[in-house]
Amino acid sequence: MTNLFSIFDPSTSMKINLNWMSLLLGMMITPSWYWMMSGRYLMMMMKMLNKMNNEFKMLIKLSINKGSTLMFISLFVLVMMNNSIGLYPYLFTSTSHLSVTLSIALPMWLSFMLMGWLKNTKHMFTHLVPMSTPSTLMPLMVCIETISNLIRPVTLSVRLTANMIAGHLILTLLGNNMMEMSFMMLPIMTLIQTTLMILESMVAIIQGYVMATLSILYSSEVN
Template sequence: MMMNLFSSFDPSTSFNLSLNWMSTFLGLLLVPSMFWLIPSRWNYLWIKINLTLYKEFKILNNIKGSTLMFISLFSLIMFNNFLGLFPYIFTSSSHLIMTLGLALPLWISFMFYGWINNMTHMFAHLVPQGTPPILMPFMVCIETISNMIRPGTLAVRLMANMMAGHLLMTLLGNTGPMLSMMMINLLIIAQIMLMILETAVSIIQAYVFTVLSTLYSSEVN
């Protein structure tokens, strides 16, 4: 029961627990963590990578808002590639269903965007400049086929590169029990070198996939 006009502002609730004062601190949830925490070296490294990718993708592509999408795509692929380097963790990027699931929707969306908004530009891409008239029908067929196999080449390139290194490391590792002590030492050194190579491949393949996707999107704009 309200005793006076101002009692409606009292900090009380219906379940005998005063939580109204908690609203004072709800605004802190909206403050970015960068305001409170000093960024670590990993944060600075990740920010530097994102800024470098942003500058490069912005030059390659003119579609507004797509740069963030390609940076997110790079992060997703690189994260999955790195996870596959740890023991007993499934490497999703070494399977065609995952890589094709990334490449095919991108290619389809680029094709829809290009043919709906820039149909003349898309037709001009089918015949390279300076092509003799007698070769134009063949060039149209060749360019059409090369355009249609782009999602397949993107998917297979990523899948094959990720699978090849893992397969080689597995085959070498299975020969360990049958080797002598000296050969095992050489095998360990070879496995360490392969692990370093696979770490580089994880970054490079994510970068190649993203840059090629960016170049394909720039052709439809």
Template sequence: MANLFSSFDPSTNFNLSLNWMSAMLGILFIPSMFWLIPSRMNILWIKIILTLHKEFKILISNFNIKGSTLIFISLFSFILFNNFLGLFPYIFTSTSHMTLTLTLALPLWLSFMIYGWINNTIHMFTHLVPQGTPPILMPFMVCIETISNIIRPGTLAVRLSANMIAGHLLMTLLGNTGSMLSTWMISLLIITQLLLLILESAVSIIQSYVFAVLSTLYSSEVI
């Protein structure tokens, strides 16, 4: 089992933790989009950003603040780049580690909580007791809402890292059986791996979108 999970070890190559540099590889790919303007990649990316901007604006429902969706679009872009880069051979998947995902989720949640409790204290207290709760259940609801609020950064971080690990682990397990299979079984294995790769590409997009949307929803509760 230790060898199976060694592909997720940050320091497997040359005893150096240079694998974390893969989180910055996206920066190298971004400038190539803007060499020819408007290039197809540039038009596609602008359309994606505008669509996300409209989605997040609806969720935030605060149209007076300009650039309020910028941090969430940047977060989506960063996670999307890292998820996709992890699908390439010999590139370390940084989003499969709680070190990175919790670093993204915890400061966001903490900043929302500090802002909410300082500026909208009464509003934050009303969130602890849902409307129409019977008086006898109010203490229990406060406990439940408080716990659900505290575990939010953990659920954000675990959801992203667990989904990244699960797909890569399944592909690793199937790939390791290749040397023991016959020719026609290897052909079936390759087709299965390709289908899993397509599935993982979809998961990469979905998980980055889910992370950004949930962060936006948590921010909308404190405004």
């Protein structure tokens, strides 16, 4: 069981923390012509980003915050790229560590809270009590809303970390057991592994979308 979690160890065999360089691996392996000339990859990426931009426009008031979608689209691409990189053999999944996910969620949540309490103080106070709340339940609702606001960076980071760790652990467990299985069970196990790999690839994209969407909803509440 101790070796099971060794895939999430950021240290290499020489005890050098070079695995954290996987955060920049997506930009390093991207060829320079990708940014300068059109192609199929650029067309596919632009279609995806335009689709994301149209969806994020419905959640943000662009008349007030023009260009805000670019920040959340960048967040989506960053999380999706790091989640997908971890699916390759012998590559480190940086988003499976709380030190990475919390360093993304905490400054973003803190900036939202500071902007809301300094710019829209009355709105933030009224947001602590939902509409149509009985007067007897108002003190309790204030406590519940305060706690829910305080744990938002934790829920954002833990959700992403837990999903990445769960999928990688299942793939690792099945991969280790394949060495001890009979020859007749290998095709079935290979099919299961392929299905899980496709599912994990979808989870890598969905988790980036969920984190970007929740960040937009949190920012719209304080604006």
